[in-house]
Amino acid sequence: GNSVTQMEGPVTLSEEAFLTINCTYTATGYPSLFWYVQYPGEGLQLLLKATKADDKGSNKGFEATYRKETTSFHLEKGSVQVSDSAVYFCALTSNSGNTPLVFGKGTRLSVIA
């Protein structure tokens, strides 16, 4: 079956540091890959996505590249801000809309000034 493994953290960085959150997956077929972000007390928001191999998703300075050869979708940002403090979830689907996404366990990021 499909599964997602991501580094669990917590990750603590100083402002303007480089961020990498690793995510690897196992999936049948040709999955789409997602990163979601959850700010304190809120639901999840889609941060970025990639639908096929070698696609790069990007948004708000975050990037992730769909690497089929390494089954990875690592999240990166060149210079984090305090406002990026949140929980980040890697997810995938290779199924129709009547099945839930498969999520990793989430990585808590704290950025300190």
Next chain:
Amino acid sequence: GAVVSQHPSWVICKSGTSVKIECRSLDFQATTMFWYRQFPKQSLMLMATSNEGSKATYEQGVEKDKFLINHASLTLSTLTVTSAHPEDSSFYICSARRTGVNTEAFFGQGTRLTVV
């Protein structure tokens, strides 16, 4: 704007009472919606899949009589926590996906339930 709206954002209730949480898809029809529970500093736990016009599918270990799900229309699913107890206190989140393969999921804002 929000594609999936969840209400209420927070609720406090007394032990033994029931609480209803609503989840609405605002700009698409959702034949299927998903309900999650999240404990503090933990990941999402899928509770059940809500199916329009039919019974919900519950994950193993989730009490269907405790967490009643109704999906009466293509835009509304409700989760009712019956006879709530303090251990039911948690953050509940709903989600829906558009029809099609490999579509993204949209999430409600979440409901913080506190049972006193």
